[in-house]
Amino acid sequence: MPAEISHNTDDPASAAPLGTAIDRLPADLRPDARRNRERVLKAAREVFAAQGIDAPMSTVARRAGVGVATLYRRFPTRSALLAAAFDDQLAECATVFEEALADPNPGHGLYTLLETVCTTLVTDRGFDTVFMTGFPEALDCGRERACAEAGLNHLVQRALDAGQLRKDFDTADIPLLLLAVSGLAGQPPETALPAARRLLTYLFQSFQAHPPSRPGPLPPAPRMDLTGPHRTDGV
Amino acid sequence: MPAEISHNTDDPASAAPLGTAIDRLPADLRPDARRNRERVLKAAREVFAAQGIDAPMSTVARRAGVGVATLYRRFPTRSALLAAAFDDQLAECATVFEEALADPNPGHGLYTLLETVCTTLVTDRGFDTVFMTGFPEALDCGRERACAEAGLNHLVQRALDAGQLRKDFDTADIPLLLLAVSGLAGQPPETALPAARRLLTYLFQSFQAHPPSRPGPLPPAPRMDLTGPHRTDGV
DNA sequence: ACGTAAATGGACGGCACCGTCCACCTGACC
DNA sequence: GGTCAGGTGGACGGTGCCGTCCATTTACGT
Numbered sequence: 079m080p081a082e083i084s085h086n087t088d089d090p091a092s093a094a095p096l097g098t099a100i101d102r103l104p105a106d107l108r109p110d111a112r113r114n115r116e117r118v119l120k121a122a123r124e125v126f127a128a129q130g131i132d133a134p135m136s137t138v139a140r141r142a143g144v145g146v147a148t149l150y151r152r153f154p155t156r157s158a159l160l161a162a163a164f165d166d167q168l169a170e171c172a173t174v175f176e177e178a179l180a181d182p183n184p185g186h187g188l189y190t191l192l193e194t195v196c197t198t199l200v201t202d203r204g205f206d207t208v209f210m211t212g213f214p215e216a217l218d219c220g221r222e223r224a225c226a227e228a229g230l231n232h233l234v235q236r237a238l239d240a241g242q243l244r245k246d247f248d249t250a251d252i253p254l255l256l257l258a259v260s261g262l263a264g265q266p267p268e269t270a271l272p273a274a275r276r277l278l279t280y281l282f283q284s285f286q287a288h289p290p291s292r293p294g295p296l297p298p299a300p301r302m303d304l305t306g307p308h309r310t311d312g313v
Numbered sequence: 314m315p316a317e318i319s320h321n322t323d324d325p326a327s328a329a330p331l332g333t334a335i336d337r338l339p340a341d342l343r344p345d346a347r348r349n350r351e352r353v354l355k356a357a358r359e360v361f362a363a364q365g366i367d368a369p370m371s372t373v374a375r376r377a378g379v380g381v382a383t384l385y386r387r388f389p390t391r392s393a394l395l396a397a398a399f400d401d402q403l404a405e406c407a408t409v410f411e412e413a414l415a416d417p418n419p420g421h422g423l424y425t426l427l428e429t430v431c432t433t434l435v436t437d438r439g440f441d442t443v444f445m446t447g448f449p450e451a452l453d454c455g456r457e458r459a460c461a462e463a464g465l466n467h468l469v470q471r472a473l474d475a476g477q478l479r480k481d482f483d484t485a486d487i488p489l490l491l492l493a494v495s496g497l498a499g500q501p502p503e504t505a506l507p508a509a510r511r512l513l514t515y516l517f518q519s520f521q522a523h524p525p526s527r528p529g530p531l532p533p534a535p536r537m538d539l540t541g542p543h544r545t546d547g548v
Numbered sequence: 549a550c551g552t553a554a555a556t557g558g559a560c561g562g563c564a565c566c567g568t569c570c571a572c573c574t575g576a577c578c
Numbered sequence: 579g580g581t582c583a584g585g586t587g588g589a590c591g592g593t594g595c596c597g598t599c600c601a602t603t604t605a606c607g608t
Contacts, residue, residue: 108575111585134565145587150567248534251515254497254508257537261496262489273489280486280519289524299483302492343605346555369595380557385597 115152117142122163126204131160164208171195171209179229185242188233189282192252196259196278200270206263210256244287255281269300276300350387352377357398361439366395399443406430406444407461414464420477423468424517427487431494431513435505441498445491479522490516504535511535 104112121142125133135156139149153159174194181187199206212223230252237243259277262270275297283293339347356377360368370391374384388394409429416422434441447458465487472478494512497505510532518528 108584110575114586135567136565139587146567147569147588148586151585154567156566244528246531250534250537251511253537254512254534257496257500257508258493258512259496261492261494261498263496265492273492276486277489277493280516284515284519284528288526289528291523291526293479293519293524296481299485299489302485302488343554345605349555370597371595374557381597382558382599383556386555389597391596 114142114144114148118144118149118152118159119163122159123204126160126163127202130203131156131207135159160204160208164205167198167202167205168209171198175226175229179233183242184233184236184240188237189278191233192255193275193278195256196274197271199256199260200263200265200274201267203263206260210260241287243285247285251285265302269302272297272300273302346387349377349379349383353379353384353387353394354398357394358439361395361398362437365438366391366442370394395439395443399440402433402437402440403444406433410461410464414468419468419471419475423472424513426468427490428510428513430491431509432506434491434495435497435500435509436502438498441495445495476522478520482520486520500537504537507532507535508537 104115107115118138122138125138125141129137135149136146138159139146142149149159153162171194174191178187178191181190195209199209227249231249234243234247234249234252238245238247255278258281259274262273262277264270265273276299279294279296283289339350342350353373357373360373360376364372370384371381373394374381377384384394388397406429409426413422413426416425430444434444462484466484469478469482469484469487473480473482490513493516494509497508497512499505500508511534514529514531518524
């Protein structure tokens with residue numbers, strides 16, 4: 079089938095193929111459509127947070143009180159929905175990141191940053207996967223991510239220079255820590271959250287350049303069940 | 314349909330309903346069946362290790378070079394297959410556990426135990442989920458697990474008494490550590506393995522009762538990508 | 549060699565989810 | 579009020595996996 083490499087060149091609409099509604103700005107939407115869009119996003123956030131990003135689309139639609147067609151019209155692919163649903167949280171994440179960079183005390187900035195991110199990671203199952211996988215297809219992760227990595231390097235370097243981190247600390251220890259924390263994400267939030275805090279504390283005490291002879295206090299240890307869902311997939 | 318509550322009472326074989334092959338000891342199997350059984354187990358270990366315990370049964374069957382019916386005949390449910398497939402590793406795990414309990418130096422025993430377990434966790438994706446969820450349905454986890462927990466308590470207590478662990482260490486920190494390590498399980502083994510070792514070292518340095526003023530060396534930091542599969546599922 | 553029961557593989561119906569299509573509403577504009 | 583593009587919901591075909599059923603093959607005892 080060599081000739082006519084798709085692109086159906088005879089269709090005049092091919093210049094603006096999908097120009098009906100999908101790629102329109104939310105502001106141009108008819109009010110009812112706009113309202114439904116918001117409902118879908120809200121439902122998506124809730125469902126993905128609870129069940130993970132593999133939750134059936136129909137579940138999201140039902141929860142939003144709309145049909146699947148409406149959902150697919152606004153967000154043609156799961157990735158599109160995910161990107162839109164987690165956009166706020168990702169932006170918030172970026173804000174915290176900037177704050178950390180601006181903190182005069184790099185060690186403190188780093189700790190606060192990680193504490194915030196980890197809290198979200200462990201509380202929102204969907205955000206966990208989205209953040210961790212970086213979603214190559216959904217986000218312009220190229221620039222974004224490179225920039226984040228550069229910022230992280232800078233932050234770590236400052237903390238090292240300030241003598242707040244042990245000399246053999248490596249920037250790669252940050253993703254390491256994030257992955258470790260996201261391992262707790264399967265637990266129910268009420269145990270995962272204190273667990274994450276305790277883990278973070280343990281690790282930060284290890285990261286210190288000159289640990290005090292008597293280590294600082296730990297947040298309380300939750301009763302870990304680990305007979306829980308762990309991750310295999312949806313509820 | 315009140316009368317005759319199934320059980321087709323007229324069938325004389327109903328006394329030993331399924332006594333054909335499923336519940337027979339492997340030894341009584343016909344040699345070809347026995348060989349196939351082994352093939353299936355081998356394939357299951359490989360596939361589950363690589364793809365996780367949700368891998369399609371047909372994949373296992375194909376890899377074993379048998380039909381699905383053969384697989385289901387030997388292992389009527391996925392859990393049964395999992396239990397059989399991971400039985401060896403679980404037993405080996407128990408052995409290492411006993412060795413740890415027998416170690417005159419409790420801290421060293423604990424460390425070795427965890428290092429071994431973590432290595433397996435991070436290398437074998439299927440074992441990770443099986444071990445972590447404990448598989449209530451598949452294993453007689455009741456006694457087994459209670460016993461393990463008791464042993465763990467004992468081990469930790471001995472290490473505490475020996476002054477090898479900080480006073481605020483809690484037995485729950487062990488599952489915490491395991492979960493954290495299993496968070497690395499999504500990474501490809503060649504980075505997950507060094508990552509796990511480094512994480513373990515960091516944590517153990519934090520667990521110490523009296524950390525030296527200059528902390529011990531760390532195993533090398535792997536290049537962490539975290540744009541990897543992470544976990545969502547499938548390949 | 550032959551009969552029988554165990555063993556096998558692939559086909560099949562069932563199910564859950566995906567993503568599209570279409571016939572029917574509805575809000576904006578004349 | 580009428581028109582119509584934009585919006586909607588549910589039905590529908592497609593796909594992948596599950597677990598069973600059955601016609602055929604294979605090993606073992608005689």
